Amino acid sequence: MRVLAPRAAVPRLSRRALLGGATVVGVGALAGCGRRSYAPTAAPDGSxxxxxxxxxxxxxxxxxxxxxxxxxxxxxxxxxxxxxxxxxxxxxxxxxxxxxxxxxxxxxxxxxxxxxxxxxxxxxxxxxxxxxxxxxxxxxxxxxxxxxxxxxxxxGTTGFIYDRARIKRPMTSWADFVAAAGDEAKGAVSVLDDPFEVAGIYLASHGHDLNTTDRAVLAEARRFLVKDFAKRIRNFSSDPSQNIVQRDFALMQCYNGDARLGIGESDYEHWRFVYPTPTANxxxxxxxxxxxxxxxxxxxxxxxxxxxxxxxxxxxxxxxxxxxxxxxxxxxxxxxxxxxxxxxxxxxxxxxxxAGVLTEAQATLVDILNEVKAVAGA
The missing domain is CATH 3.40.190.10 (Periplasmic binding protein-like II)
Structure with a gap:
């Protein structure tokens, strides 16, 4: 069970934000933070x-x-x-x-x-x-x-969205994401609140397997993400669709469907979503x-x-x-x-x-994310 749900794990939010609150008529009420109970149809005999x-x-x-x-x-x-x-x-x-x-x-x-x-x-x-x-x-x-x-x-898959009014050059890769995070988008970067996805920024941009368990590679990822990249991050959110609507950041790692949801809710014409090379989850x-x-x-x-x-x-x-x-x-x-x-x-x-795989490296990825968040928060 510790492998499945390490105590230090940061829970990922729902795939789709509760943008409308309790907006579905006749489908029950919120039963607590982030929880809904639906009982739309009664059985004839209640058995x-x-x-x-x-x-x-x-x-x-x-x-x-x-x-x-x-x-x-x-x-x-x-x-x-x-x-x-x-x-x-x-x-x-x-x-x-x-x-x-x-x-x-x-x-x-x-x-x-x-x-x-x-x-x-x-x-x-x-x-x-x-x-x-x-x-x-x-x-x-x-x-x-x-x-x-x-x-x-x-x-679904993972990519990033950027503001073309602020980042004017073409963006196609995770290497571009890393570069823009320290340049045009400095101070306006959001990443997913997920250990696998944050580590994937380094692994993909440096040509490594996203599912690697190589300790040396993971140590390199930790050094880069904690010592360098963390300072560029302003926000951690696993569903930044509302950040897209409100234009809170210039560069956001996000899932493709959530990017579409945010763009659809926004009236801003300069957003562009990228399926980055060489790979993603x-x-x-x-x-x-x-x-x-x-x-x-x-x-x-x-x-x-x-x-x-x-x-x-x-x-x-x-x-x-x-x-x-x-x-x-x-x-x-x-x-x-x-x-x-x-x-x-x-x-x-x-x-x-x-395709992402839950491996023996999961605890290490969780530790890396926690360290990144500590530095970003500081």
């Missing part, structure tokens, strides 16, 4: 078998999909929200199979360790015929090569069934429902990230989705991304 309990990232699931599923199946759907993989894992680990949740949404890189710790139940793909709707690249990933435990929910959040699930048939029905083309499209349209279904990009183009290349990275970008 336990007609329930589905979901534990997902905050503001990450289209309420209309939840309502439709509840009505079609006659289920009461309860959705609670977490703010980080660590928070979700801590709850499942403490409960030891009695959390009460049927569906959970871990990031792919955490899946092998969750399986090893008995937190996830195997899937029965015969109950998920819509699995056939997934693109080949959306399944059989390194964290679950035989599709035994998880199925793609959303897919390719992350995938996944549908999984929690160990001790009380409603396995309902859980399988939910996953199969989310793999319907129109349902998956609505989820993509709501949170700004593709769900891995065949033909989804073409459908988005036909329906004139704004900034479609920020939802679906071009093929040449996808081909050079690196």
């Amino acid at each position: 336990p078998e007609s329930r589905l309990n979901i534990y997902s990232w905050g503001d990450y699931d289209d309420p209309e999909n939840i309502k439709r599923f509840g009505k079609e199946h006659g289920y009461t759907v309860q959705l609670d929200a977490f703010a980080s993989n660590e928070e979700m894992i801590a709850k499942l680990g403490t409960a030891r199979g009695t959390s009460g949740y049927d569906i959970v949404v871990p990031t792919g890189s955490y899946v092998p360790q969750m399986v090893a710790n008995g937190m996830l139940a195997p899937l029965d793909l015969s109950l998920i015929p819509n699995f056939a709707n997934l693109e080949a690249d959306a399944h059989s990933r390194t964290w679950d090569p035989h599709n035994r435990y998880v199925i793609a929910k959303t897919i 390719l992350w995938m959040d996944t549908w999984a069934i929690a160990a001790g699930c009380q409603h396995p048939d309902n859980a399988h029905a939910w996953i199969n429902f989310m793999l319907e083309p129109e349902v998956g499209y609505r989820d993509m349209d709501y949170n700004g990230y593709p769900t891995g279904l065949k033909g989804q990009r073409e459908l988005a183009v036909r329906r004139d989705v704004d900034m479609v290349d920020l939802v679906f990275p071009p093929a040449e970008v996808m081909n050079r991304l690196t």
Whole structure:
């Protein structure tokens, strides 16, 4: 469990900020900071078998999909929200199979360790015929090569956004990001509040594997990030979409979907998002069934429902990230989705991304981030 959720870890915020607060009518109220509980549809008989309990990232699931599923199946759907993989894992680990949740949404890189710790139940793909709707690249990933435990929910990557009115030269790489952070964007730099992503700035810009466990390379990363780069950082945020809207910084590391959300909410024409070379994190959040699930048939029905083309499209349209279904990009183009290349990275970008893996270096990465934050704060 210390590998999965080190005490020093800084929790990542929800994939999508709660920009509108409690804005969804008829979907329940906030049940605490960063947490929502959805119970949009009552079951006819109220029996336990007609329930589905979901534990997902905050503001990450289209309420209309939840309502439709509840009505079609006659289920009461309860959705609670977490703010980080660590928070979700801590709850499942403490409960030891009695959390009460049927569906959970871990990031792919955490899946092998969750399986090893008995937190996830195997899937029965015969109950998920819509699995056939997934693109080949959306399944059989390194964290679950035989599709035994998880199925793609959303897919995203990391890059950066910059203000072209302040940084006038072309920006294409992580090396450009590092250079601008100490020059044109000095004093106006924001990075993700995530150990893997902050270390990735150094690793990618210096041609190293993002998943390296080489102690010498990690020592070099620590020296650069703590002694040099930390002084250039003004802000740590894992969802800077509101910073984009408010133009708080000139250079921000961010996820592609969050950049699109911020640009869409902003009336500023000088933002440009970059899929930086040579590589960046390719992350995938996944549908999984929690160990001790009380409603396995309902859980399988939910996953199969989310793999319907129109349902998956609505989820993509709501949170700004593709769900891995065949033909989804073409459908988005036909329906004139704004900034479609920020939802679906071009093929040449996808081909050079690196899927993040939770390795034995995680504790070192957490230590590096904490040291960077201490220096930046000073």
